[in-house]
Amino acid sequence: MEKYLKIFKALGDKTRLRIVLMLRVKPMCVCEIREIIGFSMSTVSNHLKIIKEAGIITSEKKDKFINYQLNTEDSGVREILKILNKINNEKIVKNDARKALITDRMNIC
Amino acid sequence: MEKYLKIFKALGDKTRLRIVLMLRVKPMCVCEIREIIGFSMSTVSNHLKIIKEAGIITSEKKDKFINYQLNTEDSGVREILKILNKINNEKIVKNDARKALITDRMNIC
DNA sequence: TTTATATTTCGCCAATTGACGAAATGAGTT
DNA sequence: AACTCATTTCGTCAATTGGCGAAATATAAA
DSSP: OHHHHHHHHHHTSHHHHHHHHHTTTOOBOHHHHHHHHOOOHHHHHHHHHHHHHTTSEEEEEETTEEEEEEOOSOHHHHHHHHHHTTOOOSHHHHHHHHHHHHOOHHHHO | OHHHHHHHHHHTSHHHHHHHHHTTTOOBOHHHHHHHHOOOHHHHHHHHHHHHHTTSEEEEEETTEEEEEEOOSOHHHHHHHHHHTTOOOSHHHHHHHHHHHHOOHHHHO
16 A cells, blocks of 8 residues: 555656656656756755655666666556556647657756 | 546545545445544545546435445546555555445444 | 765745534435 | 535645755766
């Protein structure tokens, strides 16, 4: 129960849901996500922490950066992500995904 | 996105998650649920409103009472409910389900 | 070892949430 | 028509949340 409560709490916030959805495009670091959604570093970092503690994403050091990526190891999370695949056609989601594609951390971080 | 945000918000609260889980046993009215979870009528009523507006449950007048029941019409909701079926073995969930079974509205409402 | 910088943590604030009891509503029953 | 009672709405309050910038941390690079 606690596990799913954390997952639902994490996804019940619009900013965090957007982050999870845009991580479908590719793993990203804090400043890339910050660039896409426009909130401050600290806000993004805090959201990532909540999503990570819910088990939805994992983090991995890569050079100077920490890559956050969807956790496809957990079967419960996979099922949730499958449901999230229904969310694709909304303007804001498409736009985030587009930005994620063209965003290059070498230019903005 | 808005639809799933509402669903996740609804399920991201422990009391509301408990209510949804116990409605798997049978449709119930406000006072039955109140009896099981121990919160006030107004609190239960408000939670039910939020869950209903998320599309997870529907309501139906039956004699003097309003029965709240899981909305199995919506396929998105059905998938969520399928995931919730993983939540079964926790003490509080079992206990709520047990109470739901033995609770008779004719005795408490 | 010092510097640069990506990330996290902290303290603050405004807005939202979840609880309550009391009052209002509304649909059967008398 | 008046009454009963299940339910909803309202106002209040404490706790939580989500945002921020500044300071702290940690890790690569020089």
